[in-house]
Amino acid sequence: MTSTGNESRHISIHIASPAETVYAFASDPANLPAWAQGLGGSIEKTDGRWVAESSPMGRVVVAFAPPNDWGVLDHDVTLPSGDTVYNPVRVIQDGTGSEVVFTLRRRAGMSDADLRRDADMVAADLTRLKELTESPEGS
Secondary structure (H helix, E strand, O other), X not given: OEOOOOOEEEEEEEEOOOHHHHHHHHOOHXXXXXXXXXXXXXXXXXXXXXXXXXXXXXXXXXXXXXXXXXXXXXEEEEOOOOOEEEEOEEEXXXXXXXXXXXXXXXXXXXXXXXXXXXXXXXXXXXXXXXXHHHOOOOO
């Protein structure tokens, strides 16, 4: 089955590190290859834009929300086709730890299998973020 869009899935993970620590690491675009493998193995700032040349989708441009005190990690990913995918992400304080919530949106024409695959990739990325920010090396 495919859809016309308008469906969201909230994928979250608890991290045993303060929100400030997680946000500081995740909001640095240079750290993306370490935890967000869906964007590829490298990212570089080119002409003021963050570009991932080797993403599974091809060359993509990633634009992030400005630094903020609210844990907002929203980012737009502009695909090789020129389409832009908006990705809402939040780091929320949870006691002495934090929760990261990624809102995955079904794009028009996306099959159930494609949505499940994307959700699985996001969950794996959040697990890597957890591992990196809970370890002394990541903070």
